[in-house]
Amino acid sequence: MLTDTVTESLSEASGHVRNALAFAARNERPVTISAISRILHDIESLQSFDSLLDKIDEHSDIIE
16 A cells, blocks of 8 residues: 555646646657656556555455
8 A cells, every 4th residue: 555645746746747748748749748648657557556456465365
């Protein structure tokens, strides 16, 4: 489980990256937009993956 501090920081980072992506979409090259999009995807995937790992841990505790 991600700590509250990490979750808050990732959410804040996600917001900043979304903002950067919005500005980049208007002014930057496609490679830059793609790189920023990957960063945003990685942040959001990390949060989802951690949640999935929590569910797996809960399930394995029930089986044991």
